[in-house]
Amino acid sequence: MKPAIEIRNLGKEYTLKSGQSYVALRDVITNSFRNIFTGSKSDQKFFALKDINLDVMPGERIGIVGHNGAGKSTLLKIISRITPPTTGEAIIRGRVGSLLEVGTGFHPELTGRENIYLNGSILGLKKTEINKQLEAIIDFSGVEKFIDTPLKHYSSGMQLRIAFSVAAHLEPEILLIDEVLAVGDMEFQKKCLGKMEEVSKSHGRTILFVSHNLAAVKQLCTKGFLLENGENKLYSDINSVLQTYSSSYLQKVNRTAIGSYDLGQHPNKIKLGSGLLSAKMYINNILSEEFIPGNDFKITAGYYLAAPLVDPEVGIVIKDENYNPVIGLNNKHLGKKLQLKVNEPGEVTILIPAFNIYMPGKYFVDLYLGDQVHYFECLYDAFTFTVLPHDVFNSGEELRPEWNKIFISNMDIS
């Protein structure tokens, strides 16, 4: 049998545009004039993907894992033909359905039913196929009552349910999924994952799955494809790929001592030598990585700035081990202006007294610094810590983690 996906020496090169998300004609004109006089400077280029080779047999389910910026999404975009490769080739045998984001093309003025048709046809379903599946899609979504109301009256949760339902009922031979399960409520996510597992197992569907939710990857996929800086590090069974990924993760975070991290070489770094350079985590003012609920949680982030930032923003996002964000906070939420030092090392302190995070397990913390306009650096998974199970109320009984992500320290029931 021929492979469903055959990728040979695939590469994708991007041109790095400094500080701008799009080109303005006026800049092109002024720059070309400037270049005549000062000698042209070429834009920086980098390979988002290098020399990728991959064979996927029909019915295999591949989890693509790697750090942020490793090229996972770029690979799916090339296979789904959204963007062309720079080198190499890929042969795809079978109809491809790509789910790079749920709810693409939804229009708030149209009803739920009309949006199912629109979204379905954008995702490549024929009208007759949608007609056939319509009842099943509406049933699955659980919003039958509102199906003929314009989408603008839906809650965001209901919109997602419709979107997921359409997605879960796609029937191509090859399904590409990128981070779609990162949103939506847990129960419905599980339902979708179950549905995809069911159809892929019973219909022998080929799946490429990109997600930070490693638990979901493990559940759905048979094999793993580990990407690092645009190159393939490992293509093997899912368990060994996930193990390699976790251990490479610990090397990457560059821990210098317990609770101390050197961020100078972090993969998401915009500019070496400036921005966020180090992080320390204190629990009750002691460097530590093991957290007992209810204690003081403090982060100090070392930085260096060569130019001042207008209205700087510093913040963290704490995510659980399935990479679901739990808490995000920054100085703007507090309405607080920060004075950051320029041309000398400085330090920002984030303090959460009596932090009531309860759910035991491993947590990852993203750290960011910038003013959104001139400079913005977000270091994903800058460091990790573990929340230990603990009897916070001294009742002789630990709280059940499925009901207690946080706990409430002063409450009364009478």
Place this chain on the structure above:
Amino acid sequence: MEKFITHIQPPNRFSLGLKELWQYRELFYFFTWRDIKVKYKQTYLGILWALLQPLGMMVLFTLLFSKTWKIDTGTIAYPIFVLSGLILWNLFSSSVSHAGESMIQHANIIKKIYFPRLIVPGSAILVALFDFMMGLIIFFVFCFIYKQPMHWYSVFYFAAGILIILLAGFGAGTFLAALNVKYRDFRYTIPFLLQVLFFSSQVIYPLYSVQQTWLKYLLAINPVNAAIELFRATLSNQAIDTTTISIGLTSTVIIFAVGLYYFRKTEAYFADLA
């Protein structure tokens, strides 16, 4: 299953991709259907709105140029004269501006899903055509009121005029759409370009009244002039200016080919730029 073999390679040679467009014809339909539906759902007056706009302009121009400053339009009544020009001009201008903006409006979908990109400006033009059909009905109503004589073969002249507008609008629209993706500040020039084109089109004045021959043929480069010339050909006893039409046809073909070629050539990178 063997039917669906996709070969992905770096883009190299140019093709129109007509076969693929045909495969995606339903998406074409859904995009057009969505825009028409949303448009007439959102506005209170609904379909009426598509009619009021050309009617208002017609009344204004009739008061100005048939009562105050007399423009000689021969045997054709001025309201009919200006309305025929206005509905064709509106078709052109909304084709160009909507198709030109369409790729940026759909940036989110383009970054997430693959489909032949030509569908986006293409359906924008079909929406403009739908509005035009409303205007055309009004035009025939006024022809009836003013007892405008017509022939059975007028239909072919009408169709020829509309076709020129659609081809030129499609070419200019796709060209601007592709430029807009690449250079985001280009869109600010579109309203200005359209204004220049409006006054160089024979909407409120007949082209034959332009005295200088060189100026007349310079204006004829604007394809809207040839389209209006053909559209009005059977409505009055004024002879058709074949030179105007030849110049207009040539520029229509050039605009169509350049726009389509540039769009197809750059569309592979839209997702990277948008």
